[in-house]
Amino acid sequence: MNNVPFKGVIAYPITPFDDNEQIDIPLFKKQVELLVATGAHGIAPLGSTGVMPYLNDTDKEAITEATMQQVAGRVPTLVGVSNLTTERTVYHAKFAEKAGATAVMIIPMSYWKLTDDEIVKHYDTVASKIAIPIMAYNNPATGGVDMSPALLKRLLEIPNVTMIKESTGDIQRMHYLRKELGEEVAFFNGSNPLALAAFSAGARGWCTAAPNLIPELNLALYAAIQENNLEKARNVFYKQVNLLKFIVAKGLPRSIKAGLDLLGVGGGGFKSPIQPLSQNEIAELDCILSAIENEVYQS
Amino acid sequence: MNNVPFKGVIAYPITPFDDNEQIDIPLFKKQVELLVATGAHGIAPLGSTGVMPYLNDTDKEAITEATMQQVAGRVPTLVGVSNLTTERTVYHAKFAEKAGATAVMIIPMSYWKLTDDEIVKHYDTVASKIAIPIMAYNNPATGGVDMSPALLKRLLEIPNVTMIKESTGDIQRMHYLRKELGEEVAFFNGSNPLALAAFSAGARGWCTAAPNLIPELNLALYAAIQENNLEKARNVFYKQVNLLKFIVAKGLPRSIKAGLDLLGVGGGGFKSPIQPLSQNEIAELDCILSAIENEVYQS
């Protein structure tokens, strides 16, 4: 598959802050190292998990560079460069390319609902300014616009738009992508609770923050799919589904940070208005993580 | 699994009418025979596909008896007995049991949105009057009420409510049923486009009208799942997905009847206000069926 540098489990790091709500680069690097060391097939900084829209330009550039330094080419990198304006999206895409990113991810952020033509022009403008591949990302819940399969098809006609990440949570979208765009379309699943269904439907990869907390289970799901072993995949999926539902329901930055604290890695602080989980929610997460540990490692 | 007489592909016959909009029993029997002969693992008359809510009591009884005569014990039968009132539901459930049905299917039909307690009492009353098992059916699109997983759990505490059919089209419901109610809960998928995802998630069976038109592909999907061969299941699913989407989008009675006409079996007439598909829609269905035939039988 031409110009599609990812498959498997693409891990999304968080962005940790210090007590003054400034980004904490040393802790970020430690968290990235853990993702690489535990086997993630790709690293994707500045995603929703990384609260990219809450960061200023300086922060984004520091996170990009820290990622490149820490990953050091061991696995491919996918840097989020989305912005409300086309001009700023171009700026960040060029920065990421220059810093050494393998590819960039772009969601058509949308305060005013964009028309299909506006979205195509947006991607086309950015794509023409860089040489690395682009993953088009569809997530109406955060981006505010739902790109139809027909629109995604148009985007894939732009030469370096080579990958699609679907996070609508609608498995029928993935059927359509696979059926209409051909078996070779590189579609990635961004909805954690759909991980099993999406791999069953033929997704090439899974974009997820879960490897910050349970990398073995995430990788085992992909391995079972690769082995064409559905029973094993189902079994390993049901071991992790409660965690996947929890981190989505509570918000990825909040729940991943709480989980990293519980695991002793350290999640770092938040940027207001986002606040930590409540004590009850942290206790619930602790239960879920402990149940997984018991089930996985003592059996 | 105790008192769960179904697994695999449960086929739903239509109800054909003659030119005076009266039920056509000989044609119905011919259609049922075809479902049994082509290998369906169960037969379910008087479902949504069989336009049960549009029939009067005499019609329903005639369809029930014709099913029993034609199936003649070769496979188990699942008779739809739902009604807006509890009294009529009891009446039809008792009739089905006496006629020899293996089990009955009940959706809590709801003009006025029912409370959880009302639904439990409704099932409890019916269940106490019959000895055969009940499949509780959740389909907010036709029934008007969406039964939560918690409510389904309550229903399963009634001794002869032993099976659940889920048609919300939400794969996460099935994850919940499997995870919360235990691996042994007998849940059946009623959403055609979710057939692959539901079997991947562990569904015990698939309730579908598709075997009226493409029984081989439907059965091949289940066989691949039984063999734990995900690649084969995916491959056979993508061969049938366009048909599954079409029959759901256009309405099962309309599209199955049109398909039976195209296949030379004969679909019979409709009961007003429901009318046949338009000529354009029939031509579209013809294309889909021809594409399947070419792909399946010439390769």
Added chain:
Amino acid sequence: MNNVPFKGVIAYPITPFDDNEQIDIPLFKKQVELLVATGAHGIAPLGSTGVMPYLNDTDKEAITEATMQQVAGRVPTLVGVSNLTTERTVYHAKFAEKAGATAVMIIPMSYWKLTDDEIVKHYDTVASKIAIPIMAYNNPATGGVDMSPALLKRLLEIPNVTMIKESTGDIQRMHYLRKELGEEVAFFNGSNPLALAAFSAGARGWCTAAPNLIPELNLALYAAIQENNLEKARNVFYKQVNLLKFIVAKGLPRSIKAGLDLLGVGGGGFKSPIQPLSQNEIAELDCILSAIENEVYQS
């Protein structure tokens, strides 16, 4: 306005049942008498409030005849005759006409979602069999189909379809009806909490079960609108809005029956699976009714 026999407050009686879940005609007549005596501008039996879909043919005919006897021409009557099949709708429409109904109300009940053409044909067939006017009723929440303004426009081209009742709860629908179909289109509001907004938008009448409990306030709202006194209308609307919200939230049959019990009139029993409000809900309704009484009659 030609062939539009209603304006103002059209009151919907409930259908009371006895201890054996049989209809209680003497109590029904008492309840209808109260509606007429307290000033309702029209009486509409066999609506959703009257649980029409739960009744058999004999019950419906008895309710129709009892209404005619009790109203005795003092105000116009609007009888619900909707049915899933066209044949049964024709049957009940003819019965209502013969019994003396001023007009009939028809919602396109829909287990299988009907196409626009099917709906037009349904109304056209019924309309051709009777001479009295028809009110077309749009309520996706109970009927299962949402008739677009364009479809309603088509229905109004049938000679004796002369009135529209809108219950989507979307005030913009009423704007469209008024703007596109002309000032003279007879549209009625069926959404209780929209009573003020709908009259402000030009609705000719309000179809409501509330006059069973608070006829003075309902009539006072219409009177204020007739006087072009918006401040007074707003004032009287806010006095009743909590009751209007309650009866919609809890279901009209349940809450009106509970209210009639509280008022000493007697609401009668229910038909299973529908059950009475809980004690807490009845206490809440009592508070709302008492607050209204204090505010209205002691000031």
Added chain:
Amino acid sequence: MNNVPFKGVIAYPITPFDDNEQIDIPLFKKQVELLVATGAHGIAPLGSTGVMPYLNDTDKEAITEATMQQVAGRVPTLVGVSNLTTERTVYHAKFAEKAGATAVMIIPMSYWKLTDDEIVKHYDTVASKIAIPIMAYNNPATGGVDMSPALLKRLLEIPNVTMIKESTGDIQRMHYLRKELGEEVAFFNGSNPLALAAFSAGARGWCTAAPNLIPELNLALYAAIQENNLEKARNVFYKQVNLLKFIVAKGLPRSIKAGLDLLGVGGGGFKSPIQPLSQNEIAELDCILSAIENEVYQS
């Protein structure tokens, strides 16, 4: 009403750009002058209409200062200062206060869905840093979070949060605000097609971009309400409803700019990815404006 400096029609200017997609301050001042000169009761720069989220800090400050200079105290000003982070919201709120704004408007922008506690803390932090009043703005369609009436009640307990702008398009929200928070709560309607319904329900003002194109009709609606003349209000509302629906459906910045071009004022350019209306859409807008002109000025 204490600390509530607005009532009536609050007009939202657009933000015009030049050919290099830089803000065009002279044209902005001309557009603001027109709004004041035609009688708007307040001016609200940096709203959704003013594409505030697409502007950088320098642009926002220039727009704020230009507004103060041009309005020069003739009517009160309401400056949008919303931002994803609390820190940036505080920054812009303080800037607006220092520049002379009468009040600021804040919507809880939300990439990650905020909890109620996070929203309260966000408003509380900003409110503690400024002395001018705050209008809390609820618009799930653009802000991504739907503040419940209960949450709005909590916000109103913060001393200088004194006004609420509701743009859910749900008239029942306004009923609740009025009924639960008391007659004196200052709620403003931000949904153009609900203008009549909201004023009927007691809204104190209407936040709208429409006065850029049809100020006389907007002001006439408010005047009729003030005169307690519902018939006149309804009449003048139906004259403008098609325009109100058009500008909402097509997006306020696109449609207001096209309208200003058609009216000869000049709308200025756009900032990518937002593009102008298509020629067909502009022609449709021209028809609507011409129909209004004929109806209003030749009758």
